[in-house]
Amino acid sequence: MQAFAALIDGLIYTRSRDHKVRLIAEYLRDTPDPDRGWALAALAGTLRIATVKSAAIRAMAEERFDPMLFRMSRDYVGDTAETVALMWPDVSTDAMAPTVAEVIDLLNTTSRARAPNVLAELMDRLDANGRYALLKLATGGMRVGISARLAKTAFGQAFGVSVDDIEEVWHALRPPYAELFAWGEGKSERPDPADSAFFRPFMLAHPLEDGSVDLEDFAAEWKWDGIRIQIASTGGETRLFSRGGDEVTAAFPEIAAAFNGIGVVDGELLVRGEVQGGEAASFNALQQRLGRKNVTAAIQAEYPVFVRLYDILFDGAEDLRSQPWSARRERLECFAASLDTVRFDLSAIIEARDFDHLAEIRAAARAAAIEGVMLKRRDAPYLAGRKVGLWYKWKREPLVADCVMMYAQRGSGKRSSFYSDYTFGCWTPDGTLLPVGKAYSGFSDAELKWLDRFVRDNTVARFGPVREVEKSLVLEVAFDAVHESKRHKSGIAMRFPRISRLRRDKPAEEADSIANLRAMIG
Amino acid sequence: MWIDPSRPVERALVTHGHADHARSGHKAVWATPETLAIMALRYGTETGTPMPYGDGFEAGGVKISFHPAGHVLGSAQILLEYAGERVIVTGDYKRRFDSTCAAFEPVPCDVLITEATFGLPVFTHPPIEDEIAKLLAAREANVDGCILIGAYALGKAQRVIAELRRAGYDAPIYIHGAMQKMCDLYAAHNVPLGELILATGLAKAEMKGGIVIAPPSAMNDRWAQRLPDPITAMASGWMRVRQRARQRNVELPLVISDHADWNELTDTLLELRPSETWITHGRTDALGRWCELHQLKARALDLVGREEEDEG
Numbered sequence: 001m002q003a004f005a006a007l008i009d010g011l012i013y014t015r016s017r018d019h020k021v022r023l024i025a026e027y028l029r030d031t032p033d034p035d036r037g038w039a040l041a042a043l044a045g046t047l048r049i050a051t052v053k054s055a056a057i058r059a060m061a062e063e064r065f066d067p068m069l070f071r072m073s074r075d076y077v078g079d080t081a082e083t084v085a086l087m088w089p090d091v092s093t094d095a096m097a098p099t100v101a102e103v104i105d106l107l108n109t110t111s112r113a114r115a116p117n118v119l120a121e122l123m124d125r126l127d128a129n130g131r132y133a134l135l136k137l138a139t140g141g142m143r144v145g146i147s148a149r150l151a152k153t154a155f156g157q158a159f160g161v162s163v164d165d166i167e168e169v170w171h172a173l174r175p176p177y178a179e180l181f182a183w184g185e186g187k188s189e190r191p192d193p194a195d196s197a198f199f200r201p202f203m204l205a206h207p208l209e210d211g212s213v214d215l216e217d218f219a220a221e222w223k224w225d226g227i228r229i230q231i232a233s234t235g236g237e238t239r240l241f242s243r244g245g246d247e248v249t250a251a252f253p254e255i256a257a258a259f260n261g262i263g264v265v266d267g268e269l270l271v272r273g274e275v276q277g278g279e280a281a282s283f284n285a286l287q288q289r290l291g292r293k294n295v296t297a298a299i300q301a302e303y304p305v306f307v308r309l310y311d312i313l314f315d316g317a318e319d320l321r322s323q324p325w326s327a328r329r330e331r332l333e334c335f336a337a338s339l340d341t342v343r344f345d346l347s348a349i350i351e352a353r354d355f356d357h358l359a360e361i362r363a364a365a366r367a368a369a370i371e372g373v374m375l376k377r378r379d380a381p382y383l384a385g386r387k388v389g390l391w392y393k394w395k396r397e398p399l400v401a402d403c404v405m406m407y408a409q410r411g412s413g414k415r416s417s418f419y420s421d422y423t424f425g426c427w428t429p430d431g432t433l434l435p436v437g438k439a440y441s442g443f444s445d446a447e448l449k450w451l452d453r454f455v456r457d458n459t460v461a462r463f464g465p466v467r468e469v470e471k472s473l474v475l476e477v478a479f480d481a482v483h484e485s486k487r488h489k490s491g492i493a494m495r496f497p498r499i500s501r502l503r504r505d506k507p508a509e510e511a512d513s514i515a516n517l518r519a520m521i522g
Numbered sequence: 523m524w525i526d527p528s529r530p531v532e533r534a535l536v537t538h539g540h541a542d543h544a545r546s547g548h549k550a551v552w553a554t555p556e557t558l559a560i561m562a563l564r565y566g567t568e569t570g571t572p573m574p575y576g577d578g579f580e581a582g583g584v585k586i587s588f589h590p591a592g593h594v595l596g597s598a599q600i601l602l603e604y605a606g607e608r609v610i611v612t613g614d615y616k617r618r619f620d621s622t623c624a625a626f627e628p629v630p631c632d633v634l635i636t637e638a639t640f641g642l643p644v645f646t647h648p649p650i651e652d653e654i655a656k657l658l659a660a661r662e663a664n665v666d667g668c669i670l671i672g673a674y675a676l677g678k679a680q681r682v683i684a685e686l687r688r689a690g691y692d693a694p695i696y697i698h699g700a701m702q703k704m705c706d707l708y709a710a711h712n713v714p715l716g717e718l719i720l721a722t723g724l725a726k727a728e729m730k731g732g733i734v735i736a737p738p739s740a741m742n743d744r745w746a747q748r749l750p751d752p753i754t755a756m757a758s759g760w761m762r763v764r765q766r767a768r769q770r771n772v773e774l775p776l777v778i779s780d781h782a783d784w785n786e787l788t789d790t791l792l793e794l795r796p797s798e799t800w801i802t803h804g805r806t807d808a809l810g811r812w813c814e815l816h817q818l819k820a821r822a823l824d825l826v827g828r829e830e831e832d833e834g
Binding site: 009012013014015065066069072073076077078079082083086087090128132 | 765
């Protein structure tokens with residue numbers, strides 16, 4: 001545990017990315033299994049300890065410390081885990097400091113009720129830095145400025161293997177990654193998880209910005225506004241994964257059940273909306289299906305989901321990723337032909353004479369579920385991540401509305417002292433403002449300073465962290481779509497709203513009305 | 523008569539030489555000979571009545587005497603005795619071993635006026651040997667660069683140097699120009715610091731693998747650009763909290779303090795058991811709460827002119 005604690009502190013105090021990678025690589029080389037595997041999981045964000053929630057840490061603290069002294073200390077330190085780690089008395093016992101593996105074993109085999117006691121016993125065997133690392137490990141929130149990608153990069157550097165090779169099998173493996181280390185150290189072949197259904201990293205697109213492409217080289221298809229999803233099936237087992245590789249099979253059981261192919265496909269999960277005449281509904285409808293623990297038959301019937309297929313990565317056991325898009329597309333069409341048409345269809349190719357024609361088609365498209373156009377190089381293989389020049393996303397022009405700032409809230413992180421989150425509204429016929437959205441981006445640092453000053457100088461009321469301001473500032477807000485919603489009193493809400501311009505020249509009473517906004521519902 | 527007044531007064535008792543305690547311009551000063559020497563160095567022609575540890579004098583029926591506080595060279599607690607009542611003003615103090623100054627002496631008293639700079643239970647200063655070992659290990663691992671330590675010019679810098687020597691580090695130590703006279707003063711008071719070399723004007727290559735000490739204000743300054751690939755360290759009790767170290771861009775936090783930590787503060791209260799405790803600068807609320815929990819009568823004294831975090 002001390003080596004892990006030293007690593008965590010090293011990462012906290014090191015600013016250079018290369019130096020961070022070096023620290024992790026050294027640790028992974030020098031530490032025995034399975035400690036290093038658990039540490040890798042903690043850094044990559046794949047470690048879950050179900051028995052410990054942050055409430056357990058607070059409960060443990062309240063049992064040991066005077067609540068007032070704890071609160072004063074917590075206020076000063078600004079982090080519960082660190083406060084507890086620092087306040088905890090050094091107990092001089094002969095008990096050896098636990099290993100990372102011992103910590104994981106003990107916490108994974110206890111109950112949620114017993115966890116605070118187990119944790120306390122472990123705390124007694126560690127020094128302050130060890131206690132800090134223990135609490136961070138147990139709650140899963142390392143916050144040491146490391147992304148999963150950086151952790152894998154460090155693994156690659158430690159053992160001289162490529163990050164792409166790691167990515168390829170990463171999602172089939174589970175902590176503490178013994179097979180991965182065995183491969184890294186040259187003791188075995190790269191793990192071959194062919195007999196299980198696991199996630200392969202998605203191919204992603206760059207924004208097209210202001211450029212154009214030749215449609216001889218690029219195929220165009222709609223960019224659908226749902227959830228990007230990967231379906232992997234071995235025949236025996238079918239699993240669904242979201243963009244980040246999280247498994248979402250349980251949220252969409254009807255998709256997994258209906259998928260009768262063997263292979264790996266890439267598509268967009270959408271809800272079929274009755275209002276749209278059976279076409280794909282807006283993202284708003286899909287949101288009703290997200291984050292539900294219990295997917296009832298009623299919900300499945302009310303929000304029927306289907307997958308619009310974009311690509312195929314594996315047909316059976318055959319890896320198609322090195323083949324050009326055009327060849328994969330043909331294979332996909334064959335593959336899709338035998339799938340249930342209620343649950344699966346193909347994302348259509350847009351037929352356009354040339355790029356200008358495509359621009360016209362794109363401008364005319366207002367279907368609720370269309371976010372824009374995708375451009376895919378016909379000869380490009382399927383590669384993990386965002387590669388230059390292969391795939392472009394060309395979102396349709398955003399909608400804009402002039403709104404009036406109503407409330408402001410402080411941001412977090414490096415914006416923590418600024419009022420940077422704004423709620424804005426539009427007018428009702430009787431001349432009142434009702435909120436329609438909230439935005440915290442789109443402005444420059446200089447504009448943020450000005451906005452922050454405006455909020456402070458024009459505050460009319462305070463509600464905890466929120467300030468209500470004089471209704472005098474017009475903000476031009478850009479957004480991708482607007483839809484019915486119970487979130488705001490106005491009954492409508494925007495998708496991806498951001499501040500596109502400060503309209504200091506415009507009188508507030510000339511801002512848009514709710515009716516104007518309602519007319520934009522797609 | 524005032525103790526550590528923040529404005530010039532007729533008659534001042536000064537506990538120690540740090541600028542927020544020892545101001546210039548008083549008409550008459552009583553302080554230890556070391557503190558007077560430090561004031562003379564800083565303010566030029568200051569003079570006063572030297573009060574060696576244990577010595578005292580009487581003013582208006584009050585007996586005033588000076589006792590070691592263990593904070594920096596010359597630091598003193600001031601004992602006031604009147605009609606059998608004893609009041610001690612600790613000034614800044616610590617209980618840890620420090621080879622650069624006389625050790626704190628517990629003085630029995632009725633009223634204790636204590637500091638509380640690190641008066642929160644999160645502040646426990648680790649053994650200084652551990653922090654010095656950390657520093658030497660970092661130097662060892664970075665022989666192509668150097669370690670730049672931010673340390674207050676009076677007290678902290680000399681203690682870090684003395685501890686490095688005690689740990690067997692006998693290479694020259696490079697110092698910022700602003701510390702030279704204070705280091706000379708310490709050496710003249712029998713605190714050997716070994717060979718010190720002025721970093722100003724040296725070529726980068728000469729300081730490779732070395733340890734450089736500068737006041738915290740010089741660390742992010744152009745001055746530091748003359749150094750070969752420095753790892754930024756800071757010697758301060760505040761370094762105990764990670765976010766504090768990060769906010770100051772410190773890569774190597776060294777938890778080394780001139781002040782009593784939480785345990786030293788509370789142990790001293792339990793040892794002396796004064797019938798009343800007045801808490802001055804620092805976290806008066808938390809130490810006050812602790813006194814309440816331990817049935818000790820205490821109250822907070824608000825003092826003007828005390829910066830919370832400029833030293834420590």
